[in-house]
Amino acid sequence: MKETTLSIHSIRRRGQLRFQIVILLILCGGVVIAMAPMVYMASTAFKAHAYIPEFPPQFIPHNPTLDNFKTAFSSRNFLTALFNSVRVAVATSALVTTLTAMMAYSFARFDFPGKNFLFYSVLAMMMVPTMMLIIPQFLVAKRLALLNSLNGLVLAYTAGAIAFNMFLLRGFFEGIPHELEESALIDGANHFIIFLRIMVPLAKPALSTVAVFSFLGAWDEYIWALTVLTDVQKRTLPIAIANFRGVHASDWGLVFAGSLTAVIPTIVIFVFFQRYFVQGITTGAIKG
Amino acid sequence: MRSRLHHRWYVPYLFLLPGLALYVLWMIYPLGYEFYISFFDWKIMPGQASRFVGLDNYRNVLQDKNFWLALKNTVRYTVVTVAGQMIIGLALAVLVHRVFIGKRLFRAIYYLPVITSWVVVSFLFQFIFSSNPGGLVNYLLVSVLGILDEPVRWMSETNTAWVIIYALGIWKGMGWTMVIFLAALQSVPVELYEVAAIDGAGEWRQFRYVTLPMIRRTTLFVLVALIIGGFQVFISVYLITGGGPLHRTEVVLSYMYDRAFNRLQFGYGASLSYILAAIVVFVSFLQMRLFGQPAETD
Numbered sequence: 211m212k213e214t215t216l217s218i219h220s221i222r223r224r225g226q227l228r229f230q231i232v233i234l235l236i237l238c239g240g241v242v243i244a245m246a247p248m249v250y251m252a253s254t255a256f257k258a259h260a261y262i263p264e265f266p267p268q269f270i271p272h273n274p275t276l277d278n279f280k281t282a283f284s285s286r287n288f289l290t291a292l293f294n295s296v297r298v299a300v301a302t303s304a305l306v307t308t309l310t311a312m313m314a315y316s317f318a319r320f321d322f323p324g325k326n327f328l329f330y331s332v333l334a335m336m337m338v339p340t341m342m343l344i345i346p347q348f349l350v351a352k353r354l355a356l357l358n359s360l361n362g363l364v365l366a367y368t369a370g371a372i373a374f375n376m377f378l379l380r381g382f383f384e385g386i387p388h389e390l391e392e393s394a395l396i397d398g399a400n401h402f403i404i405f406l407r408i409m410v411p412l413a414k415p416a417l418s419t420v421a422v423f424s425f426l427g428a429w430d431e432y433i434w435a436l437t438v439l440t441d442v443q444k445r446t447l448p449i450a451i452a453n454f455r456g457v458h459a460s461d462w463g464l465v466f467a468g469s470l471t472a473v474i475p476t477i478v479i480f481v482f483f484q485r486y487f488v489q490g491i492t493t494g495a496i497k498g
Numbered sequence: 499m500r501s502r503l504h505h506r507w508y509v510p511y512l513f514l515l516p517g518l519a520l521y522v523l524w525m526i527y528p529l530g531y532e533f534y535i536s537f538f539d540w541k542i543m544p545g546q547a548s549r550f551v552g553l554d555n556y557r558n559v560l561q562d563k564n565f566w567l568a569l570k571n572t573v574r575y576t577v578v579t580v581a582g583q584m585i586i587g588l589a590l591a592v593l594v595h596r597v598f599i600g601k602r603l604f605r606a607i608y609y610l611p612v613i614t615s616w617v618v619v620s621f622l623f624q625f626i627f628s629s630n631p632g633g634l635v636n637y638l639l640v641s642v643l644g645i646l647d648e649p650v651r652w653m654s655e656t657n658t659a660w661v662i663i664y665a666l667g668i669w670k671g672m673g674w675t676m677v678i679f680l681a682a683l684q685s686v687p688v689e690l691y692e693v694a695a696i697d698g699a700g701e702w703r704q705f706r707y708v709t710l711p712m713i714r715r716t717t718l719f720v721l722v723a724l725i726i727g728g729f730q731v732f733i734s735v736y737l738i739t740g741g742g743p744l745h746r747t748e749v750v751l752s753y754m755y756d757r758a759f760n761r762l763q764f765g766y767g768a769s770l771s772y773i774l775a776a777i778v779v780f781v782s783f784l785q786m787r788l789f790g791q792p793a794e795t796d
Contacts, residue, residue, distance in 0.1 A: 230597065230598055233593050233596055233597045234597060234599075234600075236593055237590070237593055237594065237597060237600075237604050240590055240604075240608065241604070241607050241608075243669070244607055244608050244610065244611055244669070244672075244673070245607060245610070246634070247611075247619075247622050247623070247626055247634070247669070248610065248611070248614070248622075250622075250625075250626060250634055251618075251622050251625075254625070262628070262630050262632065263625065263628050263630050263632035263633050263634070264632050265630065265631050265632030265637070266632065266637060266641065267632055267633075267634050267637050309516055309517035309520065310517060312513045312514070312516065312517060313513065313514050313517040313518065315513055316510040316511075316513035316514045317514075319510075320505055320509065320510035320513075322507070322510040322511065325510070328514065328518065331526065332518075332521060335521075335525050335526070335529075337726065337778065337779055337782055338529070338775055338778075338779075339726070339729060339730045339751070339771075339774060339775060339778055340730065341730060341732060341751050341754075341755075342532075342771040342772075342774060342775050343525065343528045343529060343532060343771070344755070344758070344771075345532055345535065345758050345764050345767050345768050345771065346527075346528035346529075346531040346532040346535060346768070347524060347528050348759075349531070349535075349542075349764075350523065350524070350527070350528060350531070365520065365524065366524065368520060369520050369521055369523070369524030369525055370524070370525075372517055372520070372521050372525075373521075373525075376517070395504065401505060401509050401513075405513070426613065429615075430615035430616070430617070432615070432616065432617045432733055433732065433733065433755075437759060448615060448617040448618075451617055451618065451621070452617060452621075452737070455621055455737075462625055465621055465625075466621075466622075466625075469617075469618040469621065469622070472615060472618060473614055473615065473618055476613050476614065476615070477610065477613070480606075480609070480610070480613050481606070484602075484606055487609070487613075488605075488677060488681070491674065491677060491678065492677065492678055492681040
């Protein structure tokens with residue numbers, strides 16, 4: 211009796227094991243599909259004179275070289291673009307986090323006339339395609355003299371990021387218990403003190419999510435920057451990379467050296483903040 | 499419900515003011531302004547007066563063969579890439595959910611293409627879909643798998659150019675779909691599967707009668723979000739084919755952008771934008787009606 215159950219167990223376990231191996235094989239196949247283009251990009255960045263892809267393709271370059279990176283970084287415009295992108299992305303991130311935290315606090319903690327109307331007006335705009343407004347936004351920016359300016363980029367990116375991040379933060383704020391704030395109120399603190407000293411520290415994980423999302427959004431943005439920036443000195447990284455690509459014969463090694471420079475910070479941030487990413491993108495999706 | 503915090507009447511508005519002011523300036527006002535522009539032959543050059551033309555811009559858009567082609571291309575892109583992302587994303591999510599080791603690692607790796615910028619991956623896909631025999635995809639199809647006899651010249655025909663753009667859309671988006679489906683799968687109570695297993699339901703029936711109904715709302719959310727995203731395809735088309743040759747691979751937004759910022763027809767572009775927004779909002783509502791309601795009556 212005991213022996214038969216044992217053997218059934220081991221059969222089942224063997225079945226489980228086989229099942230697990232099959233799953234692992236399929237998942238590893240998926241990893242190859244997801245990663246092969248990226249790895250190939252990275253290896254091309256270390257190849258000299260990569261005007262056409264070599265035959266057969268080499269994932270590990272025969273004569274790896276740093277020439278492409280040297281060329282990229284010795285071009286003044288690329289360094290300027292890198293610096294501009296850092297500036298714009300950091301400023302956008304700080305501004306989005308501050309503004310949406312204040313808005314979310316207001317929506318989460320107070321009752322006031324027009325609350326629902328205001329909240330749903332902001333939310334409804336999330337359904338409108340972002341690029342649909344580029345024409346009137348261009349005219350507004352022109353009138354405010356924000357066309358060829360990095361500050362103009364920051365304002366545009368911040369405005370575009372408000373709805374989603376405010377929604378994300380409001381959900382988080384609503385989950386924080388009221389007791390601390392109530393006792394602070396009794397102790398005579400005003401709402402700005404409460405916001406700064408109680409809500410902001412408690413909401414740190416959610417605020418980090420917002421900071422990371424808005425940083426990356428600004429870091430990668432291409433269309434608006436392409437449309438409004440005319441001055442070479444004001445270019446951001448995606449524009450500089452597209453410039454390396456050029457029109458006809460491109461040195462792909464150079465294009466991808468520039469691309470890697472833009473992609474690596476993104477990947478580093480992602481690896482460090484992975485938990486927040488998952489929280490951020492699944493909020494709303496699961497609760498529906 | 500708990501009573502809300504005591505406050506002076508203006509306190510909540512003070513918290514809202516900076517963010518909301520920017521939002522009104524950059525999103526709400528432009529929404530109305532664009533509607534206004536769409537009724538004008540809008541001149542952007544100084545010294546030229548814009549002329550009111552009534553519904554002419556809308557009529558011109560709707561009579562424009564290139565607009566209908568761009569719309570058809572956009573719909574096709576949306577159907578292909580949404581289906582691809584949903585199916586592959588769900589399959590990957592189911593597998594990652596079941597695997598014993600490396601869950602977080604797989605999730606992270608599949609998500610990498612999602613966080614990589616559209617500009618970079620558009621160039622990358624141009625490169626790996628190179629017409630040369632050494633182009634990664636050609637090499638795979640001809641030399642490794644032997645499916646084709648000679649390398650494909652991907653960019654020389656519209657159909658094969660679309661393959662690049664479709665492949666990019668699916669490849670870049672599947673990780674997002676997978677992460678959301680995975681979170682939904684993890685929220686399904688294990689007891690339901692145990693009960694189903696006791697009732698003799700096999701793997702497939704468990705998936706069909708437990709998993710799918712339980713992740714229904716998530717599926718709807720993903721579907722709506724992906725369709726809205728699909729209609730907004732722009733950068734990959736703009737950088738890979740540029741809408742050419744002769745507007746054959748144009749999508750709605752690339753066509754709008756070309757009209758507005760290359761030919762400076764802002765009125766035309768504004769009405770085109772409004773038509774696109776109307777389509778997107780209509781499709782989203784339709785979906786919520788079609789798929790959203792039965793979940794509540796179940």
